[in-house]
Amino acid sequence: xxxxxxxxxxxxxxxxxxxxxxxxxxxxxxxxxxxxxxxxxxxxxxxxxxxxxxxxxxxxxxxxxxxxxxxxxxxxxxxxxxxxxxxxxxxxxxxxxxxxxxxxxxxxxxxxxxxxxxxxxxxxxxxxxxxxxxxxxxxxxxxxxxxxxxxxxxxxxxxxxxxxxxxxxxxxxxxxxxxxxxxxxxxxxxxxxxxxxxxxxxxxxxxxxxxxxxxxxxxxxxxxxxxxxxxxxxxxxxxxxxxxxxxxxxxxxxxxxxxxxxxxxxxxxxxxxxxxxxxxxxxxxxxxxxxxxxxxxxxxxxxx
Numbered sequence: 110x111x112x113x114x115x116x117x118x119x120x121x122x123x124x125x126x127x128x129x130x131x132x133x134x135x136x137x138x139x140x141x142x143x144x145x146x147x148x149x150x151x152x153x154x155x156x157x158x159x160x161x162x163x164x165x166x167x168x169x170x171x172x173x174x175x176x177x178x179x180x181x182x183x184x185x186x187x188x189x190x191x192x193x194x195x196x197x198x199x200x201x202x203x204x205x206x207x208x209x210x211x212x213x214x215x216x217x218x219x220x221x222x223x224x225x226x227x228x229x230x231x232x233x234x235x236x237x238x239x240x241x242x243x244x245x246x247x248x249x250x251x252x253x254x255x256x257x258x259x260x261x262x263x264x265x266x267x268x269x270x271x272x273x274x275x276x277x278x279x280x281x282x283x284x285x286x287x288x289x290x291x292x293x294x295x296x297x298x299x300x301x302x303x304x305x306x307x308x309x310x311x312x313x314x315x316x317x318x319x320x321x322x323x324x325x326x327x328x329x330x331x332x333x334x335x336x337x338x339x340x341x342x343x344x345x346x347x348x349x350x351x352x353x354x355x356x357x358x359x360x361x362x363x364x365x366x367x368x369x370x371x372x373x374x375x376x377x378x379x380x381x382x383x384x385x386x387x388x389x390x391x392x393x394x395x396x397x398x399x400x401x402x403x404x405x406x407x408x409x410x411x412x413x
Contacts, residue, residue: 146191149191248336
């Protein structure tokens, strides 16, 4: 990637501080947005500052990403980062006109999120439970907690031991926008956490983190994803992401009769519209089950 001028580096640094300090986004999001902005300047080699970016140059950048085979969802996110960057530059008075206002993201098909059945989820959180090694005890606690609470990976990785209330079986997490919430968990997760805390000191190295890696420092999202990928692949034959456990938890809670507002609070959604997506998941699952199970679900082509 090209070496950028001090002007560009200053603009990127200012935008990064804005996303981190004012928008209160996670470090993962901050890093992703910075990478996207660097990608814009790397593609537009003649640009020496944000002032040199135009709507046409931004469109050309997105077209190049599409040509290289990037997924529509990824391109849509990068377009959002570009719009955020140019809007920030406009508010700061760096540019007079915002070229990103008319930058359109590619339409992304709204596929149903990947979820597991209750039986599959049960097997995932208890797989190879006879393995008593500290790392595997930790892995089971992570799987139980993700499924029990529906929390995000970043929230799990950021949790400290002191955030755990073992008397009330709740965990304090810091969500998007630095919004704190308390999430409850059941007895299976409580037992798994107790087992983990009993052996945690065998891995921890003066860390306050609830979960640590094999070297004793705070566990990172990459390792958590690896843990979930491996466990789901062993049980279902298909590697799933930690977000699949979040989708699964939300769907199962709704199917169990929970109020939509409760699920919204549990997941830490700012908008009810995001939570309502899980209603569609439940309806679609019900429809598919009906079509397979009911003798008159299919059309009667022979007549009666």
